[in-house]
Amino acid sequence: MHTEGLLKAVIDSGIGAAFIMLHPSKYAAMLADKMKRHGATAWLVNTGWSGGSYGVGKRVKLEYTRRIIDAIHDGSLLEAEYQLTPIFNLAVPTKVKSVPSEVLHPENLLGPQLTQDI
Numbered sequence: 271m272h273t274e275g276l277l278k279a280v281i282d283s284g285i286g287a288a289f290i291m292l293h294p295s296k297y298a299a300m301l302a303d304k305m306k307r308h309g310a311t312a313w314l315v316n317t318g319w320s321g322g323s324y325g326v327g328k329r330v331k332l333e334y335t336r337r338i339i340d341a342i343h344d345g346s347l348l349e350a351e352y353q354l355t356p357i358f359n360l361a362v363p364t365k366v367k368s369v370p371s372e373v374l375h376p377e378n379l380l381g382p383q384l385t386q387d388i
Contacts, residue, residue, distance in 0.1 A: 313342050314360065320376040334369045341366050 290297070305312065317335050321327035341347040341363075352361040353375075362374055372378040 311348070313347070315339065315342075316373075316376065320373065330373060334373050337369050338366055 304310070315335065315338055317330055319327045320330050338347075341350075347363060347366065350363040350365065353364050354360065355362055355377075364374070365371070366374060
């Protein structure tokens with residue numbers, strides 16, 4: 271992906287080092303185990319910017335965020351069809367009622383300079 275200079279880390283990865291005694295992957299495994307044992311689900315919802323950095327992209331509209339959260343609460347997102355993303359292998363719903371697909375798939379809002387290798 272040709273993003274050099276375009277994407278920046280905004281939080282220092284060592285910021286919680288004084289409070290986290292184990293390797294982060296250990297905590298991730300513990301969380302996954304507990305979720306599996308209790309039948310829990312987790313959802314990653316983009317409530318921030320989409321389509322580029324500040325000044326280029328736009329904030330995700332609150333109405334779209336609410337519709338996605340409603341679909342989580344009413345269980346319809348569990349029944350949705352999903353598409354796996356390249357690189358991170360995340361399962362992204364192909365449709366959520368009244369939410370534009372570019373909100374669900376923000377890579378569609380990026381210009382060709384960022385998406386040519388996705």
